[in-house]
Amino acid sequence: MRKVFVSELLGPKREGLFNDVMDMEIENIIRSLSSTPSSSAVNLDDKLLALVFAVVCKVGFGKSYREEPFRGATLKEMLDEAKSMLGGSIGDHFPIFGRCLDKLTGWSDRLEKCFSNLDGYVQMVLDEHLDRGGSEISDHEKDFVHGLIELSSKKNTSSSCLTKDDIKALIMDVLTGGTDTIVVTMVWAMSEIVRNPRVMQKLQKEIRSCIERKPKIHKSDIMHMKYLKMVVKETLRLHPPAPLLIPRECINHCQIGGYDVFPGTRVLINAWGIGRDLIIWGDNTTEFYPERFENEVDFIGEKFDMVPFGGGRRSCPAFNQATTIIELTIGNLLYFFDWEVPVGYGELNMEEKGSLVVHRKSSLLLVPRKHNWQE
Template identity: 60%
Template sequence: METFQIFPSWLLTTTLVFFMFSMFLYTLRSKRSSMAATKLPPSPPKLPIIGNLHKLLGKPRHQALWHLSKQYGPIMQFHIGSKPFLIISSPIMAKQILKTQDHIFCSRPLSKGTKRLTYNYMDIAFSPQSDHRREMRKILMSEFLGPKRGRLFNQLVTEVETMVRALVLHPPNVAVNLNTLFLALVKGVVCKVAFGNNYRRQPINGPSWEVLVDEALEMLGGSIGDFFPWVGRFIDQFSGWSTKLETCFTNLDAYIETVIDDHKNQIIEEVSDDDKDFVHTLLEMSSKDDAYGCRLTKEDIKALIMDVLTGGVDTTVVTLVWAMSEITRNVRVMQKLQTEIRNQIGTKQKVAVTDITKMTYLKMVVKETLRIHSPAPLLIPHECMSRCQIGGYDVFPGTGVLINAWGMGRDPSVWGDNAAEFYPERFEKFEVDFEMVPFGGGRRSCPAMNTAPTTVEFVIASLVYWFDWEVPDGVKNEDLNMEEDGSLVLRKKVPLCLVPNKYN
């Protein structure tokens, strides 16, 4: 009471209002100073609510972003709804993300689709960076792709020999759908090594295996609702995306559950080491603690199987299709490649895995295929974990990063005026660093980056050794349709149908 007697109430009120107003001005000035000190990457003008989403209309995402990078530079800020992204379109900037500051950019953005299909971020490819993810990657590398899995190439040799025998008996002058052929081949190799010789080729109920994987890849690509936090749930519900996601998860989970149950019905101790597959190994690991006192859960096993299904087949098939398309369309390349392969094999009746190590032009052809037809045109998004600088620009935590592998592989400033041409000889003198990144890089690089090219080389060597290839219906080889289709995985729009003429 004495305070109010000394200082009238009106004076106290006036003083309080003045103090609050002064604090407001100070905060506003501080924010303006901070904003002035922040240097953000150049960005196209954005619209309220949707950001720059309208810039992606009418063209495939990788092409639209590539054209924008010509105007705004190799590092560009792009808003999809409320989510900021860095669009990376040059080797120098890609190296910053994937190597120099990989420790900052090695995480992944959160997404409703990936959370559901990866069993709450238990997988390797799509989950944010964590100790758990690192341990899962080690398991995949050592037990599926590492030295213990030499069976992968033994199975590849068997499947390729079966494919060649079928083509030899194929009616003359009749086209073969190589999309179907390659899918059966790669699925046979990957699934038999992962799930055993008696793996289920098709789910008991629900869509086919191919549709199941395609739908999963579509859901893993994310939804519009991911970028609008306040109304995203309603957008996904109203558009039917949420229902489609649940249906996809139910079908995929049922198939994976069946694979696991088939293995649980076996007595693992009675299975010989030569007959043990990836799922056998995972189940063994789930029955005992590791060095840290932890053991694999059922969700861990399911998430690893999901990674094998979605990442181990489709990208290899796509690369094989593009490689055979370019070889057939460029007769000069096919003849030069055949000369190398047939001279190396000589009078032997089949190609051996050791033979391809000596085929330098074959390796150039596969490299050139990956350069101009990166299976994933935009690499799986990275996410910034702490404030840093890239190319002199400030980047804040939570910013996504999209690396345009498709655009970088076709950049004339890197590859010359013939960047759009399929010219394998460019790799005779060109040492690749980050000029092409079909497998990503750093901590989040594709686990199969060493085994996948060898698989493609062996299949191509076998097909080109045994057969001369022609486009059917009197179409010239150089007129083969090369239209692209897809976003997460870039496929050939028209299936590749070619006539195999046996080489004597």
Template identity: 40%
Template sequence: MMSSALLRQYLYPLLIPFTFCILLLFKWLLSPSTTQKHHHPPPSPPRLPILGNLHQIGSRPHSSLANLSRKHGPLMLLRLGRVPVLVVSSADAAREIMKTHDLIFANRPKSKIFEKLVYDYKDVSMAPYGEYWRQMKSVFVLQLLSNKRVQSFRLVREEEVANLIADIEGLLSSASPTTVNLGERFAALTNDVVCRVALGRKYGGKRFKAILMEFVELLGALSFGDYIPWLAWVDRVSGLDERLDKVAKELDGFLDEVVEEHVEKRMNCEGGVDVQEGKEDFVDILLSIQKDSSVGFSIDKITIKALILDAFAAGTDTTYTALEWAMTELLRHPNAMRQAQAEVRRIAGHKSSITEEDLDQMCYLKAVIKETLRSHPPIPLLIPRESTQDTKVTGYDVAARTRVIVNAWAIGRDPSLWDSPDEFRPERFLNSSINFQGHDFELIPFGAGRRGCPGIAFAIVVDELVLANLLHKFDWRLPDGVGQLDMTESTGLTIHKKFPLIASAAIATL
């Protein structure tokens, strides 16, 4: 047996740190959290020491959180590591967050991922709420996303949709149906539209598209360092930090080239005069603002690149995602496909293509888009918010600096709001005034309030125009041998189909 002297020499020194760890563990378990100091916090599921509820967030967070909310309520408080997170899964609670208390919840939480990828919060989507954000949003909306500007891009949209139709026609003959990778073509089309209106010309290539896809995937990744700072080393071991650095560097290099190309173009204009008004793209306008001291604020090159990235990444990814899910659901529901085609072809008559004037009459097509956004919101958890002061939401106390996640996916599938919510039924919107503009909180795929997406009009007109022309020109069905489509979702901030959308097409006899 070990002598008492040896015990004192070897074992007793180990008891001190062991006892200290045990005390810390009990303190974690027994001490009230920041939010528990309030007398009526929202209900919470049980949590583990240190991790809190992190272990309950699965590979499909919107679905995991929806399942938890069914057990613990539509307003639920989680603890992700040391961070209190309020999960909102009802229209009433969302209305309080994004309308009643919109100002209190207008801030964005800090995140290593966003800090690295969007120029230290210099963009519009993640900038802290304040004067800088208001100025940059004003620039973004007035110069790119106002109704007048969106209408001015009509020719670009119609040209790119015509190119898409011509490309598909080139693959097909009326006698032999051929398969088309629709997901790939939707991504290319939205990329080309956004590049032309924001950057002045098309930019592409498989490598660039791969970088953009990884960028969006990383925006939805989990950083342990954000939630448990002393576990930040996990992000290094897992390769997250390396991926962030690589993607940020490659995107920055691309954006540098875009800006320098525009600077050189402006310098080469005759007499050194800026490009002619009316032919300026978004980058030209930002460079003009940079030189104009009368605007009341200044922007530097980093800000210009951050705003370009916002326009490009957000405008491309969410727009094509909605198109992909819409065609997926129409292929799965042939009756809805036939009804949409009948409407489009009746309104088009003998016209060779659908124009934007035709879209206003296409009630069923618009219902298809709404039903797609209800069932498959491109960003199902929207972009997180953060409370700036203590407040109450649906009667519960919410502490300052609580992170807020609004589960638009769960709200869109809430059986108390929607009949048969898991079914794809565009008809539910034919006699309904519910819209996605941010006023009806049962349908908020673009968010609402100050932090709602400003690009709704831009995205929807592209989606409607593309879908109408595809239904007008072609007959679509599942490929031979495919009984049903795989509906597995990708991971990331924006949720795509995990596997390509392949469909058989034949040129319609009109």
């Protein structure tokens, strides 16, 4: 299933579509910000959410389904409810009597409704693709769901073909894992950049010297922006979007720090704590200091100094695409605009909230000012 996910969504088959959609959506957000009245603040949470939803849904499903209501709720509302449910309940931790409490408190009914709504939504996406067919669509335009449908209809001698439930599960993975985490990381990155004028000036200098007044930043330009990559890594170190990653289950008996961990034990990996470990990162672990990454730090390999994407075969398969979206979006935002906190707001409030995914407690409101060479 992981191999199918990577090859059909993240591999060369969708690279052209991904690049085209990214360019189009970044142009849209830059155009929208450019039309903002002078000195007016914009809600970056909403802007970045719209961008990521459009990219993920268009590459995955052919169009953005964000605003289409389903059973009285939008996709965003259903995904927010799903993340709340994934945070767990009393019954998950104390199965003997917790399940009874879940029924009494209404948790079980809420969980069933949440699953039913999302399953119905995914079925709607699948049905639309089946009704439309893929014979008249070019290979370049075919999305992730088209690829899954084609695989499900092929006779594969090495393994059984994909079932409808397999396809729906993969679509669900894209929806629940490919939107909120990227948005949260970009919002934290912009928050830290604006809070640290030194970082913003250094980053803008690098971006603008690399681009030299081109109409926009392309994916290939990002490769030359070393400080931008440091800023993104520092954001992921301080603000991993899923601070405890996804819960794991121990397969074999092992010992960690002298403690026995038995098969079937639920294990939580504290990615937030690892990124702030004094032994690894020194005394200034809470400081936003991208220069600490001047010596390359591998965050998706065998060295576990930081693990925002997990590690091993259970690591996030889309980390390359996620970092590309983050770097390309932030690069364009800092290239075209100078950013300020609205007058009278004082310092940015950096309080957190959330459980499975941790984001800012308050929306990020900033004033975009066109860089003077555009005026």
